[in-house]
Amino acid sequence: MDNAILRRRKREVLGGVIVLAALALLPLPIKDVYTQNLIIITVLFAGLAQAWNILGGYCGQISLGHALYFGVGGYVSTLLYLKAGLPPSLGLFAAFGVSGLLALPVGWPCFRLSGHYYAIATVVVGEIGYLLFLNWDFVGGATGVFIPFHGESWAQLQFKTAKLPYHYLVLAFAAATWLTAFLLEGSRWGFAWRAVKDDVTAARSLGVNIFSSKMAAAALSGGFTGMGGAIYAQYVGYIDPDSVLAGHFSILIALPAVLGGVSTLWGPLIGAAVLMPASELSRSYLGGSGRGVDLMLYGGLIVIVALARPQGLVSLFGRKDDHARIA
Amino acid sequence: MPVAEILQVAAGGLLMGLIYALVAAGLSLIFGLMDVVNFAHGELMMLAMYAVFAIWQLTGADPLLLLPVVAVLLFGLGMAIYRGLIARALSVQFNRGMVQIFVTFGLAIFIRGAAQFVWGGEFRSVTGHWLADRSLNLGGVFLPLPQVAASLVCLAAFAGLLMVSRTEFGKALEATREDRDAVALIGIDRDRIFAMGWGLGAGAVGIAGVMLAGFYYVGPNVGASFAVIAYVTVALGGFGSMLGALVAGVLIGEVEAFTAALWEPSLKQVGVFAVYLLVLTFRPRGLFGKM
Structure with a gap:
């Protein structure tokens, strides 16, 4: 690696530490529960979008079915807790494992497809998961599952009114996805994925094992998404197929990365910081009427950002030489 | 399963499948022309259904009479979407x-919000029209007339699309599909062809929407469920192939009908998706897609 790349990576680490510290301090002066909740959701989706970015951005496989991993992760930690007594703090890792493994049999048929064929196959796989959970009585079917409250504890990841512990939980999650993306950028896999994305045939001729490199990206991406789903389930205390597996969740997970800037370290966070408050605020101030004004604003925002900043909002920040790399 | 029942299920699958085929044909046309998947396709169908509902409510006109009106409206809307958004998206x-992907997705969310704004979130339906509640009895197999009419109109629209492909314009369309840069050299206005392609695609899904409104509820989310089936139909038939859309649409209608009858109605789409994944494992470009 030449010096310019090393310097840039040092700068990224420094930036990462500063942003992490700032986000750790951010909720301390805030007393308002609504704002606390908004920040937690934003940071959670920054992490989810970064998880999506590993497969959709760095590896270039536009998945529109990540709701599957998100929902399955939520169900895994919740059901292990309710049916086997495993504390959700460990359940998070089980969710990572199950969703990560699930990405392999999903990837096996889907990675044979390219372009739009791949994107549509992921939509379909997500829909299959949604329909199966909806009709599966063991997991609560359409009624879903409640997580009963058993007192405040980090092992159970349950806190009656305090939001701060959840804030640090989602922050640790988002930081873990960021760090993974950072390490991948500089790794052999990271280079292989960029090569696969830019030119499949050329990458193959250089000896990149395309199929297994895509499978690795899918497993990591699915695993982190499942972990995020488990955290979400613990945070809201109730899950059903419509709230965690429905197709629009796949879009919610991908959007911050796409609008913030795909295959960048900061795009998912910037995208989430714009999108989540925009959608929450428009919903609470305009959605109450039930007249769809919030949807119109949200949809309009997506169209405008995608057309005006195709390389992502991240391009508004940073230095020129970084842009060249993103392109 | 007795023969009469098998025939009944198969007939139901065929009637629904032809509608799926026409919805998919519009999507496939646009994709084949310019490599764009319209993720707002289901919402265009939803708008056509609401247009029927609104005009019917206002004037009491029969949905069948509204067919040409709504088809022209959707044609114009498709062209407007191309000029306003897609042309820009193609130039980034x-x-x-x-x-x-995300421009058309944002548009879909916007249209859904707009429909909710105008018509509210509740389900509506067009009732008491000319064909409502009538059915045809073919030796014990009952065919509801609104669905028979819908599938006949869909077949006619397919024939219409094939006729268009034989005209001068159709040849320009085909040439643009083959090589979008070379056609500019022989004096074909590519932008106009693309806009017309969007008009035709939206018009086709509009026709399907009008006929569907005769027997199906209308709501802001009605497009979403049909859209997933439409993407599956197009991918199964092969992007850009009209014949593929027709065959895949009917196949999907049949698989759906038989899954519901033999297994479990609420899992009928799982059967469809399973067949789709199976076919794509062996033919990654769909049944009629160019390899």
């Missing part, structure tokens, strides 16, 4: 594929 330098 970065992440072109992703921008196209």
